[in-house]
Amino acid sequence: MKFYLTTTLPYVNAVPHMGxxxxxxxxxxxxxxxxxxxxxxxxxxxxxxxxxxxxxKAVEQGKDPQAYADEYAExxxxxxxxxxxxxxxxxxxxxxxxxxAAQEFWKRSAAxxxxxxxxxxxxxxxxxxxxxxxxxxxxxxxxxHPNLKIEEREEENYFFRFSKYQDALLELYRTxxxxxxxxxxxxxxxxxxxxxxHDFSISRLKAKMPWxxxxxxxxxxVMYVWFDALVNYISTLGWPKDEERFKAFWPGVQIxxxxxxxxxxxxxxxxxxxxxxxPSKQVxxxxxxxxxxxxxxxxxxxxxxxxxxxxxYGADALRYWLLRDISPFEDGDFTWEKFDARYHADLANGIGxxxxxxxxxxxxxxxLKDGAPDERIVEMAKRARETAETKMxxxxxxxxxxxxxxxxxxxxxxxxxxxxxxxxDARAVYNAVVILDNVxxxxxxxxxxxxxxxxxxxxxxxxxxxxxxKIGILFPRIQ
Numbered sequence: 227m228k229f230y231l232t233t234t235l236p237y238v239n240a241v242p243h244m245g246x247x248x249x250x251x252x253x254x255x256x257x258x259x260x261x262x263x264x265x266x267x268x269x270x271x272x273x274x275x276x277x278x279x280x281x282x283k284a285v286e287q288g289k290d291p292q293a294y295a296d297e298y299a300e301x302x303x304x305x306x307x308x309x310x311x312x313x314x315x316x317x318x319x320x321x322x323x324x325x326x327a328a329q330e331f332w333k334r335s336a337a338x339x340x341x342x343x344x345x346x347x348x349x350x351x352x353x354x355x356x357x358x359x360x361x362x363x364x365x366x367x368x369x370x371h372p373n374l375k376i377e378e379r380e381e382e383n384y385f386f387r388f389s390k391y392q393d394a395l396l397e398l399y400r401t402x403x404x405x406x407x408x409x410x411x412x413x414x415x416x417x418x419x420x421x422x423x424h425d426f427s428i429s430r431l432k433a434k435m436p437w438x439x440x441x442x443x444x445x446x447x448v449m450y451v452w453f454d455a456l457v458n459y460i461s462t463l464g465w466p467k468d469e470e471r472f473k474a475f476w477p478g479v480q481i482x483x484x485x486x487x488x489x490x491x492x493x494x495x496x497x498x499x500x501x502x503x504x505p506s507k508q509v510x511x512x513x514x515x516x517x518x519x520x521x522x523x524x525x526x527x528x529x530x531x532x533x534x535x536x537x538x539y540g541a542d543a544l545r546y547w548l549l550r551d552i553s554p555f556e557d558g559d560f561t562w563e564k565f566d567a568r569y570h571a572d573l574a575n576g577i578g579x580x581x582x583x584x585x586x587x588x589x590x591x592x593x594l595k596d597g598a599p600d601e602r603i604v605e606m607a608k609r610a611r612e613t614a615e616t617k618m619x620x621x622x623x624x625x626x627x628x629x630x631x632x633x634x635x636x637x638x639x640x641x642x643x644x645x646x647x648x649x650x651d652a653r654a655v656y657n658a659v660v661i662l663d664n665v666x667x668x669x670x671x672x673x674x675x676x677x678x679x680x681x682x683x684x685x686x687x688x689x690x691x692x693x694x695x696k697i698g699i700l701f702p703r704i705q
Contacts, residue, residue, distance in 0.1 A: 227263075227264060227265045227266065228265065228266050228267075228268075228474050228475050229257075229260045229265040229266070229267050229268075229475075229478075229479075230267075230268045230270070230463070230475040230476060230477075230478030230479065230507075231253055231256055231257050231260070231267065231268070231269050231270070231478060231479045231480075231481070232253075232269075232270035232271070232458075232459050232462070232478060232479070232480050232481070233249050233250060233253045233270070233271045233480075233481055233482070234249065234274075234480075234481070234482045234483070234486055234490070235271075235272045235273055235274035235317070235319065235455055235458055236273060236274060236302060237273075237274050237277070237279055237280060238273050238274070238275050238280055238283075238294070238295050238298035238299060238302075239279040239280050239282075239283040239298075240283075241298075241301055242301055242302055242305040242532065242533075243529065243531075243532070244515045244529075244530050244531075244532050244560065245483060245514060245515055246302070246305060246532075247305065247309060247532040247544065247548060248512065248515055248548050248552060249481060249482070249483065249512065250271065250305070250306055250309055250311050251309060251311070251544075251545050251548045251549060252481060252510075252512060252548070252549070252554065252621075252623065253269065253271070253311075253481050254269070254309070254310075254311045254312055254313075254545075254671075255549060255618075255623055255671045255672055256479070256481070256618075256621070256671075257269040257312055257313075258312055258670060258671035258674065259618050259671040261312075262670060262671060267314065268314050268315060268462075268463065268475050268478075269312060269313045269314050269315070270313065270314070270315040270316075270317060270458075270459070270462045271302075271306060271311065271313045271315070271316055271317075272299075272302075272315070272316050272317035272318055272319075272458060272462070273295070273298065273299040273302050273318050273319070274319050274451070274455045274458075275291075275295040275299065275318055275319045275320045276319055276320070276437055276438045276439065276448075276449075276451050276454055276455070277437070277438065277450075277451030277455075278352050278430075278435055278451070279352055279353065280294070280295065280437065281435060281436075281437035282352070284437075291437045292320060295318070295320055299318055303316060305532065305533065308533060308536055308541060309532070309536070309541050309544070309545065310541050310542075310545070310674055310675060312674075315462045317458045317461065317462040319439075319454055319455050319458060321461075323461060323467075324457070324458055324461040324462075325439045325454075327457055327460065327461035327465055327466060328439045328449060328453070328454045328457045328461070329439060329440070329442045330466050331457045331460075331497070331501055332441065332442050332449065332453070333442050334500075334501040334502065335386070335497065335500040335501050336442075338500050338501070338502065339387070340386060340387040340390060340500040341384050341385070341386060341387070341428065342384065342385055342387070343382060343383070343384055343385070344382070344383065344384075344385045344425075345380070345381065345382045345383075346380070346383075346385075346427070347378065347379070347380040348378070348379050348380070348427065349363070349376050349377070349378055349379075350376065350377045350378075350379050351368040351370075351371055351374060351376060351377075352371075352374055352377065353368060353370065353371030353374045354368060354370060354371060354485070357426055357427065358376060363376065370485050381431055381434075382431075383427040383428070383429045383430065383431075383447070383450075384427070384428050384429040384441065384444075384447060385425045385426065385427055385428060386425060386426055386427075386428045386453065386496075386497070386500070387425050387500075388423045388424060388425050388426055388493065388496055389422075389423045389424060389425050390496075390500075391423070391495075391496035391499055391500070392419055392420075392422065392423045394496070394499055395419045395423075395492055395495060395496060396416065396419055396420065398495060398505055399412065399415070399416050399419070404508065405491070405505075405506075405508060405509065406487075406491045406508075406509045406511060407508065407509075407510055407511065407555070407621065408511065408555040410555070411484065411487055411491075411511040411555075414487060415487055415488065415491045415492055418488060418492065419492055423492075423496075426450075426493075427450055428449060428450040428452075428453040429441050429444075429447040429448065429449060429450055429453075430447065430448055430449075430450060431446060431447060432445065432446055432447060432448050433446070435448065436448065438450075438451065438454060439454045452489060452493065453497070456489065456493070456494045456497060457497075459478070459480065459494070459506075460472060460476060460503070463475050463476060476503075476504065477504045477505060477506050477507040478506060478507055479506070479507050479508045479509075479510065480506050480508070480509045480510065481509075481510040481511075481512065482509065482510070482511055482512070483511070483512055483513070483514065484511050484512070484513055484514065485514075486511075487511055490506075490509050490511075491509045491511075494506070510554075510621055511555065512552075512554060512555060513552075513553065513555060513556045513557035513558065514557045514558075515530075515552065515557070515558055515559070515560050516557055516558070516559045516560070517529075517530065517559065517560050517561065518559065518561055519559060530560050530562075532544060535565070538704065539565075539569055539701075539704065540675075540701070541675065542573075542673040542674070542675050542676045542701075543569050543573055543701065545672060545673060546568075546569075546572070546573060546627070546672065546673055547565055547568055547569070549623040549624060549627060549672055550568065550572070550623070550624050550627045550628075551564065551565075551568055551624070552624070553624065554621050554622055554623055554624065555621075566704070569701065569704070570703060570704075572631060573700070573701035574701040574702065574703050574704075576631065576634055577631075577634055577665065577669070577676065577700065577701070578699065578700040578701040579638075580634050580637055580638050580641075580662065580665075581662060581680055581697070581700055582696070582697075582699070582700070583638075583641060583658075584637070584641065584655075584658045584659055584661075584662045584694075585659075585662070585680075585683055585684075585694050585695065585696045585697060586696050587641075587646055587647060587655045587658065588655055588658075588659050588684075588692075588693070588694035588695075589694060589695050589696050591646075591650075591652050591655045592693065593687070593691065593692075593693055594652055594655060594656040594659065594691070594692050594693070594694075595656075595687075595688075595690060595691035595692075596652055596653045596656040596690070597690050598690060599656065599657050599660040600653075600657055603640075603657045603660055603661060606633060606636050606661070607633065607660070607661065607664040609629075609633075610629050610630060610632065610633040610664065610665075610668060611664070611668065613625075613626070613629035614626040614629045614630060614668050617629065618671070623672070626672075627672060629668075630665060630668045630669060630672075633661065633664065633665055633668070634665055636661070637658060637661035637662065637665065640654075640657065640658060640661065641654075641658050644657075644658075646658070656692070659684060659692060659694055662680060662684070663680075663681070663684050665680070666680035666681045666684075667681070676700055679697050679700065680697070680700075683695050683696070683697045
């Protein structure tokens, strides 16, 4: 089985933040889970490097746009590496093969009669890199970027016939009710499309904004950033040159924040239909991370740096918090106090303590070969596996982890009940190791470093014979 998963591409106009970490980690859990199930996985991340925002930032810092993009792309690579993200592809929209793919996509859409020139006055949010209607503004401002002034623009651009695909999109949503998850976002995008679609600009005058992919056959224009960037989802698969690889993995699953709902589940799908390509397989929409109920921002001084958290607590600690405390589909709130409390309760005193106890007992016991584990051990492990599997299919990472922590709690209670340190009960130690081994296997998509440390400490000599050794402190208590 082949499986393709992609995140959105962050703009390179700012350093990576907690929202990027959330999307990376959620996607990584899905990719690792798919691999564990036997799938051949392509997992795509990358950076969106064209457009007004990135060009303005480069000019503001007195840097060449490409040099600026190179610098910030590395920051996102570093975040992915630090978080142990198992991506296979890192696509940059300044890559030559991507630019060639974007131009080919343009040509196919134009050949289908879906691109035309038009002069229009628009309201434009530089933060979103999108045109805005009156109904989308609050007090004349973009609700996502209220600190940025809405710009009025009038110029001749190329436009995409978005309106042409209203019925096709509604049919897509009708026939595939789980195309967008959660259901709330599916209802939201369906209502948006039903309300009527308007053609939108897909080019900018090169004289005003030179940083973009050249429009085929018209050197006076560059592509609008969204039209260019969205093509990354297929250019990373080798489209259009490597048709065999593309067809093997497309359509794929996309994960995006709620501010990307329209772009991913309507605009991109219409573009695909225009180029006579299959729509995506599914679009997963997650929420934002807030701080004490407010959107994180530098001006409020409530920004949490994921790299700072990792430096203090470790990558798996941040991964755990993002997957356990943040609802997969709604906004979640971060405070250092909440994070620290979860870290000590579930990691230091939970899996960390359980693993330390069991492995110390096992190392002391030596070779353990007491046959098949007790029936209730088998049943509890099976229940945890089945629940975690079900919840992962629904992308409910927090509930999958909840099932794993129930197994950890059961294991702790079992050790306390049997007290093998008092009676040298090798059978009880064997059972405890079996529980821990199952926990480690289930943890692998979520806390890969922790799972690997535990798994490597347990050596199975035969189906019913094992040895185990102590490991260092998995999650040290932090003052």
